[in-house]
């Protein structure tokens with residue numbers, strides 16, 4: 001009955017337009033040519049073999065897809081005895097075998113996996129479990145949206161990683177830390193929202209890309225959420241997630257036993273503290289039987305943690321993990337533990353070292369249901385960072401990679417930055433200890449499946465999404481990042497280009513011109529953004545004291561946060577070498593350490609992350625550092641401006657509201673890129689005393705002004721302008 005009511009609530013969710021631009025995102029189900037997909041006729045019946053709530057979702061989704069894409073209302077029948085002609089049959093492997101024993105060819109499917117097959121006029125979507133059935137249906141609908149012929153079909157797929165979660169940094173008052181798309185879809189005014197239709201719609205989106213968990217509250221966790229009355233409300237969110245196979249999890253504060261429970265201490269080794277966690281976790285599971293687990297940020301940026309009692313992250317993680325273990329829950333314990341009161345005078349101090357320094361002695365000391373969650377870079381989601389050396393330092397510990405979908409330091413969704421290529425660089429980095437052995441990439445490490453890391457029991461991906469009520473992520477083209485995160489967590493071998501194209505086709509249809517334009521914009525965007533912001537791995541140069549938006553070159557220097565660029569009149573960059581610097585480079589396995597330690601082999605794009613050099617230092621490209629800064633910034637601002645007419649070529653070919661929203665944001669970006677360019681080139685020109693070879697710095701704005709006047713003379717949609725700002 002409850003399930004039926006929930007289904008009703010979901011099918012009667014507010015109409016698409018009330019959800020703002022971006023909804024229904026990539027589940028647009030635009031009409032396709034049915035004959036291209038089904039040359040022998042469109043299946044007219046959906047047969048659901050089982051009665052699991054996820055199989056109900058699967059059949060409902062098929063009906064939606066049929067209606068939207070094939071403009072056909074299918075007959076939906078349940079049970080194995082249905083009379084079939086042309087049909088799609090959905091069920092678990094066990095159900096399919098019971099239905100037709102002859103279809104069992106011995107290939108067994110793991111949980112969450114699926115197989116799509118055709119036999120005669122019947123298409124079969126078979127899952128290793130009900131969640132796999134749902135994933136299989138979404139995969140089939142993707143094939144249809146891309147107009148692939150389904151005349152023949154036999155393919156199987158399963159996720160590389162068991163943990164595929166988004167983290168949402170939502171606060172009970174409805175704000176979202178580092179959220180750039182309006183208020184929370186979960187909370188309002190200190191309470192869980194009464195209307196959870198957007199939460200349900202979000203779970204559907206997540207499920208369509210294989211995401212199986214969602215942490216609904218800020219890692220800077222609010223203690224009150226663990227109160228009984230709040231848990232009862234949070235259980236409603238879990239119910240709407242459940243329909244799509246998404247398990248809810250919570251961020252918790254390690255001081256809860258004291259701050260909420262009234263104990264004298266929150267020392268993780270105190271038996272009363274352990275008992276408190278056990279009783280609290282049991283209470284959570286009574287409210288939410290399929291609760292996924294907890295996310296913990298401790299001893300970081302002012303959050304309480306075990307160090308206060310001289311205990312370690314392993315002690316803290318394990319005390320909660322032991323409470324979760326009987327229920328099948330996990331702990332994601334963040335490796336983002338660092339001191340934000342570093343002494344900037346100390347040339348050996350280095351925030352980048354913190355992960356390995358704090359965790360390497362703990363390898364093998366975490367319980368099996370603890371996963372150490374590691375930000376992909378050692379600092380904090382900057383536009384360019386090397387991969388975190390912590391991935392190589394914990395061979396006997398479950399690990400997951402933390403990626404940031406919300407664009408905190410990468411333009412806050414007012415700049416277009418497709419992040420998948422950046423994430424791929426981290427995932428594909430080879431961390432093997434010696435070149436003699438086989439490659440050991442970060443994606444293998446987090447998948448927990450390679451022999452060198454045989455003690456892994458689980459691993460995966462967590463992505464900080466921070467979706468809000470405004471088109472999920474605000475910028476319509478930023479949704480490719482959420483989509484790409486899910487697809488990579490499922491299969492990290494997919495290319496950035498393939499993911500972009502898939503997302504584009506599902507979102508905008510198969511028009512080759514639209515695909516070409518959107519793919520170009522997405523795939524060029526990271527390089528463009530990096531060009532007019534922080535060069536050569538120095539950091540983003542974003543204003544780190546304020547809202548992390550716009551240039552603030554000096555804000556990184558002379559404070560305890562450790563995002564130093566060490567720029568003075570003579571040179572720039574952090575010396576992280578073993579020979580003369582902080583020794584950070586020595587935290588990498590030998591082959592990578594050798595590559596970064598030597599100026600001869602350190603890649604240009606990471607030069608200033610690893611080394612301190614004079615502005616006149618010549619890069620592998622042949623340019624000096626200073627000339628590189630000038631050239632890339634002028635190029636980058638021009639390239640940002642050029643995105644506007646590229647997008648304008650799609651006028652009338654994409655939905656009007658999306659067209660206008662993207663145009664507005666690209667125009668803003670073009671202006672803001674000029675602000676970035678001028679701030680950085682002028683600051684470094686003054687600092688280095690080296691003039692631009694092309695004499696552009698301080699002179700160029702006149703040209704830009706002239707160009708922008710020309711542009712604004714052309715007709716454009718109302719309410720848009722080229723003016724930059726930081727609203």
Ligand code: GCW
Nearest residue numbers: 169177178219220297336380
């Ligand atoms: O850099 C910081 C962000 C914080 C965030 C923190 C983290 C939630 O600016 O807003 O806190 O990273 O990842 O914990």
